[in-house]
Amino acid sequence: MRRCAYWLLFGLFGWWQSAPxxxxxxxxxxxxxxxxxxxxxxxxxxxxxxxxxDEQAQTRLALQSLIRKNGPSQTWDFTTLSYQQPTTFxxxxxxxxxxxxxxxxxxxxxxxxxxxxYIYGSLLQDDGNxxxxxxxxxxxxxxxxxxLNLKFPLTEGVSWQWPSTPSTDLExxxxxxxxxxxxxxxxxxxxxxxxxxxxxxxxxxxxxDGYGTLTTPAGSRETLRLKRTVRVSGVSGFSQPLDIxxxxxxxxxxxxxxxxxxxxxxxxxxxxxxxxxxxxxxxQVPSGAYYSVATLxxxxxxxxxxxxxxRLWGPYPNPAAGQTTLTLHLSAPQSITVRVYNLxxxxxxxxxxxxxPAGTHPLSIPTRTWPTGLxxxxxxxxxxxxxxxxxxxx
Numbered sequence: 312m313r314r315c316a317y318w319l320l321f322g323l324f325g326w327w328q329s330a331p332x333x334x335x336x337x338x339x340x341x342x343x344x345x346x347x348x349x350x351x352x353x354x355x356x357x358x359x360x361x362x363x364x365d366e367q368a369q370t371r372l373a374l375q376s377l378i379r380k381n382g383p384s385q386t387w388d389f390t391t392l393s394y395q396q397p398t399t400f401x402x403x404x405x406x407x408x409x410x411x412x413x414x415x416x417x418x419x420x421x422x423x424x425x426x427x428x429y430i431y432g433s434l435l436q437d438d439g440n441x442x443x444x445x446x447x448x449x450x451x452x453x454x455x456x457x458x459l460n461l462k463f464p465l466t467e468g469v470s471w472q473w474p475s476t477p478s479t480d481l482e483x484x485x486x487x488x489x490x491x492x493x494x495x496x497x498x499x500x501x502x503x504x505x506x507x508x509x510x511x512x513x514x515x516x517x518x519x520d521g522y523g524t525l526t527t528p529a530g531s532r533e534t535l536r537l538k539r540t541v542r543v544s545g546v547s548g549f550s551q552p553l554d555i556x557x558x559x560x561x562x563x564x565x566x567x568x569x570x571x572x573x574x575x576x577x578x579x580x581x582x583x584x585x586x587x588x589x590x591x592x593x594x595q596v597p598s599g600a601y602y603s604v605a606t607l608x609x610x611x612x613x614x615x616x617x618x619x620x621x622r623l624w625g626p627y628p629n630p631a632a633g634q635t636t637l638t639l640h641l642s643a644p645q646s647i648t649v650r651v652y653n654l655x656x657x658x659x660x661x662x663x664x665x666x667x668p669a670g671t672h673p674l675s676i677p678t679r680t681w682p683t684g685l686x687x688x689x690x691x692x693x694x695x696x697x698x699x700x701x702x703x704x705x
Contacts, residue, residue, distance in 0.1 A: 334533050335383065335522045338465040340436040342566040345607060346404040347422045353605035356394040362656050374579050374597040378559055381536065383467065385523030387561065389577055389602050402426050403610045413446020416453055428490040437463055445490050452483060458491070462517070465535065470518040477512035477544060484513055499699060500555065503629045511545040525561045525577055527602040532575045533564040555583045557595055577602040621645060623697050626676060626688055630702040633679040637688065640671045648691040649674060653684070678703045
C-alpha cells in the first residue's frame with residue numbers, strides 16, 4: 312500500500328514537472344512607446360461563423376468555451392475555428408505635432424492615431440494610456456474625462472473603469488468608441504435605440520481576467536486577457552443595468568520586445584440579445600471574433616487613411632414591421648448599392664442601386680412581405696462597404 316502511495320506521489324510529481332508552464336506577463340507604457348512614429352500594419356483573420364444555423368450555433372459554442380477560460384495558466388486554442396479571407400489595414404501612430412488637424416485642443420497628447428479621425432492620446436508610465444478626444448475634417452470631440460484604454464503596469468488582476476462616474480452623453484461616447492476601434496457597432500446601437508436611451512448612463516469596465524497561451528494558426532504566444540464591458544443603466548423598460556457589449560482581448564507578450572518582428576493577438580466580441588418573452592431573457596452572444604498578425608513599419612511612405620466621405624445611420628426603426636429607413640450623408644457624389652441578405656447569405660432585396668448627389672439621403676426599405684427574422688443590410692460604394700443588422704417582426 313505504501314509502495315502504491317509512493318508511485319502515486321511520483322506520478323503526480325512527474326505530471327507537474329511535465330505540465331506546460333504559462334508565464335504571467337506585465338506590460339508597461341514603454342512596451343507600447345515603440346508604436347509612436349510607426350504604422351501598425353495588421354492582417355485580420357475573421358472567424359467564419361458559417362452559412363447555416365447549425366454552423367453558426369457550433370461556432371458560437373466553440374467561442375463560448377474559449378470565453379469561459381479565465382484565471383491563471385490557461386490555454387486558448389483558436390486553431391479549431393474556420394476563418395474568412397484575411398483583410399489588411401495600416402494604422403499610423405503619429406508623433407504629436409501642433410500642425411495636425413485639431414491638435415490645438417489636445418496639448419497634453421504625445422501622439423495621434425489616424426483611424427478615420429485624428430485620435431489624440433498620451434502614454435504615461437505607471438499610469439495609463441489616455442486618449443483625450445478626436446478631430447475630423449469638420450469637428451472636434453473633447454472628452455470630459457480622458458479615456459483610459461490601458462492601465463499600467465498591466466498584469467492579471469488589474470481593473471479600472473471609465474468614466475469615473477456614469478456619463479449621460481452616450482452619443483459622444485459612441486462616436487469616440489467607433490473612432491478608436493474602427494468598429495461602428497457602438498454608434499449603430501446608439502442610433503438604433505436612441506429613444507430608449509433618453510436619460511440612460513454608460514460606463515466601461517476593464518479587467519485583466521487571465522493569462523496563459525494563445526494558440527492560433529499563425530503560432531502561439533504568451534498573453535494577458537483583457538475583458539472589456541460596456542454597461543448601460545437606466546434604459547427604458549429595464550430595471551437593471553445592461554452589459555450591452557463584452558469583448559475579450561488577448562494582448563501578446565510580443566510587446567515585451569523592443570522591436571517586435573510580429574505581433575499576434577486575438578479578440579472575441581459578444582453582444583447582448585434580449586428575448587421577446589416576459590420577463591425578457593438577457594444573453595451575451597458571440598457576434599465576432601478574429602486573430603491578427605501585425606508588424607510595425609515606419610510611418611514615412613505609408614498611405615494615410617482619409618476622413619470617410621459617407622456617413623450612415625440606421626436602419627430605423629429596428630426592429631421593423633412594414634418599413635425601415637437607412638440614412639446616408641455623402642460629402643461628394645457616390646455610386647451606392649444597398650443589398651439585403653438573409654442568414655443563409657441569399658440576397659433577398661436590392662432597395663437602391665445608382666448614383667446619389669452630395670447631401671443627406673433617406674433610403675426606405677419595405678419589409679412588410681419578409682418573414683420574421685434577422686437580416687443583414689449591406690451598403691456598398693466603390694471604396695467602402697458597411698453591414699447593418701435588421702430585425703423584422705410582424
